[in-house]
Amino acid sequence: MCFIEGDHDALPFPFFIEWGEPEEKRKPKLAALSSHQAGQLQLKNIYCAVHNLEESISKWTKLLDVQAGESYKDSLLDARCQKLYVNEGNLIFCSGTQGVVHDTLKKVGERPFLVELDQALTPQQITVQGASFKFNK
16 A cells, blocks of 8 residues: 555545556456445545635645536535546535534544445435445435
């Protein structure tokens, strides 16, 4: 594994794994392990609470070399959010002064707080160890 050094108070950077074989060879092996009772789930979005939306978007677009969407107000989260378009699952950064984003920042700092998955058999939302998982049809 390879970790990117960064500010310990900020959203942790991703880590990289060298699997030792090409992805075309690895994917079929993983397919057998990826069945889930909720369906053939596909990652859609990972929502991350951040203190400074603009600064985080600037840092992560450069780090991942990806495009960012326009910022918008998410009324359900009561936060300003902005999406980074990443292959096989987007990152959505959110900043707010109240609601779940504010509570996440206050309790644990900059962290992912919601994972959104598509192609579930039944729509539902569950919480595991403080993180929410939203299953969409």
